[in-house]
Amino acid sequence: MRWIVFCALISAPAQADPELGRRLFHDPALSANGAMSCADCHDPERGFTSGAVGGRTPPPLHVATQLSVWGWDGRHESLRAAILAPLTDPREMANPDADAAARRVGLVDADALADAIGAYLATLDSPPPTPEGRGAELFRSAGCADCHSGPLLTDEGFHNLGLSAFGEPSQDLGRMRVTGDPADAGRFRTPSLRHVAQTAPYMHTGHFRTLEGVVRFYAQGGGKVWARNAAEADRPMYPEAARLDPRIRPLDLSEDDIAALVAFLKQL
Template sequence: MFDGSAGRAVALAAVAALAVAVVGSLMRADRRQLSDVPTPGELKELRKLYAGTPATWPRPLLLPGANFTEMAPLRLLPRPEGKEQKLVQLGAELFNDPRLSASGHFACQSCHNRRLGWGDGLPTSFGHGRAEGRRNAPSLFTVGYKDALFWDGRAATLEEQALGPLGDGREMANAELAGVAQRVAGVTTYRARFSAITGRDDVQLSDVVNALAAFQRTLERQTRFDRFAAGDQKALSDEEVFGLHLFRTKAGCANCHNGPLLSDGKVHNIGLSFFGRKMEDLGRYGVTGNPIDAGDFRTPTLRHVSVTAPYMHNGIIPNLRGVVGFYEGGGGRVREERREEGDRAPLFEAARQNSPQLRPFKLTAPERAALVAFLNTL
């Protein structure tokens, strides 16, 4: 006979074993084996697994350390009203006004064009004096929903972010930021409209960046995936649902691209620092000075990803098929021959350590097509 405590221990062990068996069964279901070219019947059964809310979908297959939040439709910020709407309108005009640059030749929209997914379609942007930047102009679609901006996360707010390009010598090149506000104040209509909002007769730099930020917070739009995740089963085709399943399982995309923003909000090293080479960019290390951050970049959102090419922080991948191929290979690599000694030795060691959320995988041609089809719905 067992005493009471021993009996409870046995019972708990039995419950734990049952839980493991149930979880194992669920995981096997989540890994549902489909044909290389799924039949209509298989796709029909797969669609049933994704018929409910995201909370009921098959659990994603995650690698150790993944910071997963369930995918969900993004709740758009409320439409501005009153003075806030007037500030948005001012921000929209200033966004397109080259007066904000020292040369009078560049506006915010020069690198963030609505018709180009709020980017510029170039691997890296050109600015003042045709100077070429070293990073891809990130899309502005979700900037109003983030708590860290730029590829290296160096700005915490949109207002802080706006000061970066205004003062950068390769971008809008304002050596004295006060001159930006002076030029805006020199336009009678701008000055009168700001006065109606602020109650002051002057225009300050903070007014300008507040207007730009207010405008950028209105840029996000609903996607087909938002509608599907909210219950509209017709929003995605069978192939796209298949791609969603691959995104969450075999391809491993959900390890880093999850939640309503399709980003874990973290920094990761995907092997594209080009350490010791002409295109070297050590990412987050440039902000923190901590060698462990060498090669880390923030996870970009995948919302509207189909219209924001080219991809990666340096714009080296021209299309989504190329992005999928890059991750199939497990990301990039820092070559051993780039090893350095002395002060740069810790940087080399950090830069060569890819994120644990990266691992190679192999898709068939139909799977690759399905995954790209799904990415086009985001």
């Protein structure tokens, strides 16, 4: 009996080390050409994001360990998958094999790498004091809190804000790329707003450099998706991509309201 307990203890994985994870996060040796680290795209100095790469911005990582779906289109169903995907993505770290990349930096396998980086990511969040005042009220009355809900300020749902660039070279149909369902055309995951003051540029496209720009975008009723000609209008996807979430509609916000919302967002 005692022997069984002892075996269970020695075969349990060692507690993952956040400091090791932090070093690995900054280590370009994880990429095939030895030149790219996680931190190049998820720059700690820039709220763990950076400008858009390949059409999408790297999401900030402060609450990555607390989410239940990962990626702007929700393509990753586990944190492990989201951490390991860049290792073998040909546009990112381009390794033929994630285990081999982990062994190159002295670990036993990719699981050990995901555990260590996960332990580091778990240290990044610090919950803010609950903001109060007019901005907080506006955040509710303007409908922001419908989608940016709960402690992480996300419902982890997918919504169409009119940012799919339908019909343009940069078109990105978001969630539909994962589900294949036309009803998902142009839908993206609601991002957490924790630490949002530090995480510019905003949206999956990185289109907005300031929070004021984002709030004005909502005030005007979101983005516009239009067909430039009959052929585009005939595409079966067009009505789907053009159908914004019903909560995205022009808001009656004064200049003071906009300033109060921005001040609120900066406290999150």
